[in-house]
Amino acid sequence: MIALLLRDLRLAVRAGGGFGLGLAFFLIVVTLVPFGVGPEGQILGRIAPGILWLGALLACLLSLDRIFALDFEDGSLDLLATAPVPLEGVVTIKALAHWITTGLPLVVAAPVFGLLMHLESTAYFWMILALALGTPALSVLGTFGAALTVGLKRGGLLLSLLVLPLYVPTLIFGAELVRRGAQNMDTNVPLLMLAGITAAVIAVVPFASAAAIRVNLR
Amino acid sequence: MSIWEYANPVKFMKTSSWALPWVSVATVISLAVGLIWGFFFTTEAMNFGSTVKVLFVHVPSAMMAINIWVMMLVTSLIWLIRRHHVSALAAKAAAPIGAVMTIIALVTGAVWGQPMWGTWWEWDPRLTSFLILFLFYLGYMALWGAIENPDTAADLTGVLCLVGSVFALLSRYAVKFWNQGLHQDSTILKVGEKDPLDPSYYIPLVICIVGFVLLFVTLLLLRTRTEIRLRRLKALEQRERMA
Amino acid sequence: MEMLRVDNLAVTRGGLPVLEGLSFTLEAGHALVLRGPNGIGKTTLLRTLAGLQPPLAGTISMPPETMAYAAHSDGLKSTLSVAENLQFWASVYGTGSIEPALERMNLRQLSERAAMSLSAGQKRRLGLARLLVTGRPVWVLDEPTVSLDAASVVLFGEAVRAHLAAGGAALMATHIDLGLHEARVLDLAPFKARPPEEGGIKGSFDEAFA
Amino acid sequence: MMPELGKYALTVVLSYIGTLGPLAVLTIWTLWRGAKVKAALAAQEERMKKNG
Known part of the structure; x- marks a missing residue:
């Protein structure tokens, strides 16, 4: 299992900027938004949590179709399925590797992007917390979508259509947590829901994937 | 005699071809009576004016939009557990009907919302949930369309339907939490409470609901028969290629 | 010693039966070559034996954890080195050192090279080394010599012979000659599934349609 | 014949059109596709009977 995680991380690094790609995409989104809505700091600050969440969603989506596709093409998926490891574990490890290469860098870099977006100073802590709690669910749900579309030639667009509706609860509670946290409102409900969804998703969805x-593979 | 006998395609084709004329006639009668009654012979309501007549198309379509997804969930489960092909094909056949019902609910809702709330679209929890439900229908149908092998497609869409159902419910809760909304609560179940729907609306509404259910059954039978034939056609073509 | 027994097996592709009534056994120290024209269902049969898809009928019996499956493609990661590729599969199968496998397949000099820089023959040797590090006695190989030149085919034959001599067994599907003359050959053509009208086994959907 | 709908006439009529329109399209599409597939299956069965 650990061998699989190390292999996937190593592959991501050798494939060229495994960690950097999602971040670069995130940076582009954050750069483009002010061009679209205007440079006023007030407006940017208000929409910053939403933009950061959307950026995380899209950055995550970007690399989803490769989670299983490469292993499917070169036959390693067949070999993994016949190897003495449970496929549920393989799927979970794949999601973990995806999170480490896309979700984790976003969590770490979120303060910098928050700065660019004039995020309110009270919101930083909540932004990082929300991303840290929410992005694992994005990766696991993404693996599910990737597992559904693994045999398809052009699964990319379909994958987005299948996965994005599943992201709705995480997005809502994640953005709401940041909004409420920044305004010193009660954060219990979104915090618990966000963490609960992530925990439940990690526990159950790998079986479906x-x-x-x-x-x-049949 | 077990209910599972109807899961045999031959038995299903026989029974459905016997049932179809009756169901279609009942559909036409109940829809005609309900809609004509609702459109021509109901009076204006106090705070809605004549827009209350929208009730007779909006409520049944909204109910069907949700119920059809539930029906797809049940048939998907039957397929995943008992491997009855008709069940999987019925789920496939139902999806476009559900999607159309969702569109109707959204369109009539928008048309009704314009005079009542002064806007065509509002990010109200109910409306938003229906939009999300529509996305789920789209994803489900797209997955069916994308996969060549029919058994693979049936399995994968079945799993998607299960996961999607949980997330549709979760989204419903999340959206409610996110925005408290303008939409009033469902009126249909309020009988006996302090603000019940006037009986003069109640009867045509029930007839309309029955009409929509029957219409769904008719279309579902027709579409499932088509799907079974299509499945048979594909199997024959494949056999011909192999021979 | 019997390593694999197949009884009255029927397999399907795309929901339709392709092979039926297939029975054979494979003993330790023996190789069995499955022959037949393209499309007869060799790959389908091997995937069924490997447990990737369920059989339509019949039984497959073998001791647990004895089979190593290799498909058309080797499942090699081109950006990883030879040693890294092997080490990964050794950890997955929980076997120890990759050194004996490198030695046996003559890959020691290449062990630091990235897999993408290997020739087709070297890649196949790496694929065989992967089978060695699984430590499994029964090799199930799908078209093992495809895209190999004559010299590599000889090398492949030697590797399989050594495996058999060590008490292993091999089941291979191919439509060309493998150069393994001692191997038993099983022609699959007689087991081609007949249409249901002629008494052949029914696929899942035909069955329901009657 | 037309009921008195007052200022909301457009709303009510639009909603009924918005309902019956999609339903009609769906019904026609269902019937058309059903007929097409039925014919295709009949042709296929006929051909297979002839050939073997």
């Missing part, structure tokens, strides 16, 4: 992979 593994089932989908098995069906696709």
Whole structure:
């Protein structure tokens, strides 16, 4: 299992900027938004949590289709499925590797991007907390979408259509947590919901993903 | 005699071809009676004016939009557990009907919202939830369309339907939390409470709901028959290629 | 010693039966070559044996954790080195050192090279080394010599012979000659599934449609 | 014949059109596709009977 994680991380690094790509994309989104809505700091500050969340969503989506596609093409997925490791574990590790290469850098870099977006100073802590709690769910749900579309030639667009509706609860509670936190309002409900969704997703969705992979390899 | 006998395609084709004329006639009658009654013979309501007549198309379509997804969830489960092909094909056949019902609910809602709330679209929890439901329908149908192998497609869409159902519910809760909204609560279940729907609206509404349900059954039977034939056609073509 | 027994097996591709009534056994120290024209269902059969898809009928019996499956492609990661590729599979199968496998397949000099810079023959040797590090006795190989030149085919034959001599067994599917003359050959053509009208086994959907 | 709808006439009529329109399209599409597939299946079965 650890060997698989190390292999995936190593592959991501050698494929060229495994960690950097998501970040660069995130930076582009953050750069483009002021061109679209105007440079006023007040407006930017108000929409900053939403933009940062949307950026995280899209950056995550960007690399989803490669989670299983490469292993499917070169036959390693067949070999992994016949190897003495549970496929549920393989799927979870794949999601973890995806999170480490896309989600984690975003969490770490969020303060910098918050600065660019005039994020309110009270919101920084909540922004990082929300991203740290929410992005693992994005990766695990993304693996599910990738598992459904692994055998398809042009699965990219379909993958987005399948995965994005599943992101709605995480997005809502994540953005709401930042908004409420920044205004010193009660944060219990969104905090618990965000963490609860992530925990439940990590516990249950890998079984669905593994089932989908098995069906696709049949 | 078990209910699962109807899951046999041959038995299903026989039974459905016997049932179809009756169901379609009942559909036409109930829809005609309900809609004509609702459109021509109901009076204006106190705070809604004549827009209350929208009730008779808006409420049934909204109910069907949700119920069809629930029906797809049940048939998907039956397929995943008992491997009855008709069940999977019925779920496939139901999805476009559900999507159309969702569109109707959204369109009539927008048309009704314009005079009542002064806007065509509001990011109200109910409206937003229906939009999300529509996205789920789209994703489900797109996945069916994208996969060549019919059994693979049935399995994967079944799993998607299960996961999607949980997230549709979760989104409903999240959206409610996110925005408290203008939409009033559902009126139909308020009978006996302090603000019940006037009986003069209640009867045509029930007839309309029955009409929509029957219409769904008719279309579902027709579409499932088509899907079974299509499945048979594909199997024959494949066999011909192999021979 | 019997490593694999297949009884009255029927397999499907895309929901339609392709092979039926197939029975054979494979003993330790023996190789069995499955022959037949393209499309007869060799790959489908091997995938069924590997547990990637369920059989339509019949039974497959073998001791647990004895089979190593290799498909058309080797599952090699081109950006990883030879040693890294092998080390990964050794950890997955929980076997120890990769040194003996490197030695046996004559890959020691290449062990630091990235897999993408290997020739086709070297890649196949790496694929065989992967089978060695699994430590599994029964090799199930799908078209193992495809895209290999004559010299590499000889090398492949030697590797399989050594594996058999060490008490292993091999099941291979191919439509060309492998150069393994001692191997038993099983022609799959007689087991081609007949249409249901002629008494052949019914696929899942035909069955329901009657 | 037309009921008195007052200032909301457009709303009510639009909503009924917005309902019956999509339903009609869906019904026609369903029937058309059903007929097409039925014919295709009949043709296929006929051909396979002839050939073998």
